[in-house]
C-alpha cells in the first residue's frame with residue numbers, strides 16, 4: 001500500500017500533561033489530514049530520557065482520545081512506519097548519522113563541556129555571538145577521530161553547518177522566514193550518551209515517515225532551519241512547514257493552571273465536554289469571524305484552511321468556551337445528560353451510587369428540566385442537589401426575608417394543606433392549586449410561588465416551580481413545606 005498524498009504528524013514529548021496549545025496543534029494537524037483525505041500520525045518524542053515518563057505517554061494518548069483526536073498511525077494502532085516512539089528508532093538515527101559522517105556533513109566533536117563553557121564565556125566577553133563551529137574537530141581526519149573514540153574518549157556528533165548562505169522557507173501561516181547560516185552553530189545531532197537530539201531525530205523521522213506537511217508549535221521556528229539543513233544533507237525533499245502560535249491567557253501570558261485550567265485533563269475535570277473543547281479550539285485564532293459557532297468535527301475539517309490561521313498568539317477566552325460548552329450540554333438528550341450527571345452526583349455527595357441506579361428515570365427528567373441552566377457538567381451536582389436528600393438547611397437571613405411577611409405567615413399553612421390534599425401530583429394539579437389559592441386570597445401567584453420555592457428547594461431561583469415540585473415528589477415536597485411551616489411558626493411575632 002502506498003502512503004496517502006497528505007501525511008501530517010503530532011509529535012509530543014511525553015514530559016507533562018497535554019497543554020491546550022498542544023491540543024490545538026494536534027487538532028490543526030487532524031483537521032488538515034481529514035480535509036485532505038490524509039493520515040494523521042502520532043509520534044512519541046521520548047529521547048529526553050530524564051524528562052520523559054511512561055505516565056505522560058499514557059496521559060497524552062488518553063487526552064487525545066478523550067477529545068476525539070484518533071490517530072491513523074502511531075502507538076497502539078501501528079502502521080507502515082513502525083515503530084512510532086523515538087527510543088525504539090535509534091538504529092535509524094545511527095544509520096543517518098553514519099551517512100552524514102561519510103558524506104562529510106557531520107563530524108565527531110571531542111570538546112568537553114568545560115571547554116565549551118569557556119568558549120561561550122570568551123565570546124560573551126568579546127561581545128560576539130557564541131556560535132560554536134567545531135574548532136580543530138570540524139575538519140579532523142576521520143581515522144584519527146575513530147582512534148580517540150576507540151580509546152574511550154567522550155564525544156558528540158555535530159552537524160557541519162554551512163558557514164555561508166541563507167536557509168529560507170515559506171511558512172504556510174507566516175510566509176517567508178529566513179535564517180543566515182552564519183548565525184547557526186554546528187549543532188549536536190548525537191549526544192555523548194548516544195541518543196539523538198530533538199532536531200536530528202525529528203528531521204530523520206519526518207523524512208522517513210514521509211511526512212508531507214509539518215504543522216507544529218511556533219516555539220520550533222528557530223529549529224526549522226537546522227532541520228532543513230539535515231534534509232538537504234540527507235537528500236530528502238523538504239516539506240512545507242506551518243508554525244502554530246501559542247495559546248495565551250487573557251493577561252497575554254502562556255495559558256497555565258493559574259488561569260483556571262490549561263491541560264485537557266484539567267478542562268475535563270472542570271466539566272468541559274470534549275466536543276466543546278474540540279469545537280472551540282478548532283475555531284480559536286483559525287481565521288473565522290466568530291469563534292463561538294457550533295460545528296461538527298467533519299464540518300470543521302471541511303472549513304479548515306491552514307493559511308487562514310492567524311500568526312498572532314491566540315487568546316483563550318473562557319467565557320466563550322463555556323458558552324460553547326453550554327450549547328453542547330443542551331444538545332445532549334436528557335438520557336445522555338443523566339448518564340453524565342449520575343457520577344457527578346455521587347462524587348458530589350448528593351446521592352449514593354445505588355440511589356442513582358434506581359433513580360435514573362427521574363434523573364433523566366430532572367436533567368431535561370435543568371439542562372438550560374448548566375454550563376459545565378460539574379455544575380450538575382449542585383444544580384440537582386435539592387432533588388435529593390430530606391429536609392433542607394435554610395439560609396437564615398433568606399428564610400426570614402421569604403417568610404416574615406404578614407401574607408405568608410397568615411396563609412402558608414393553609415397552602416401546604418391544600419397541596420397535601422391534592423389527589424394526584426403533577427404539574428397541572430400543582431399549578432391549579434397554587435393559582436386558585438392565590439386568586440381566592442386576591443394576591444398575585446408570586447406571593448405563594450416564592451416562599452414555596454424557597455421552602456421546597458432552599459433556593460430563590462430554580463427551574464419552573466410546578467415541574468420542580470412534580471419531580472421532587474409529593475412526599476419530599478410536603479415534608480419540606482411542613483418543616484418550613486414549623487420554622488415559620490417559631491419566628492418571633
Ligand code: GLU
Pocket residue numbers: 010011012013045202215216217220
Ligand atoms: N517534541 C516536540 C515538542 O513536544 C515537537 C516538535 C515537532 O513537532 O517537531 O515540542
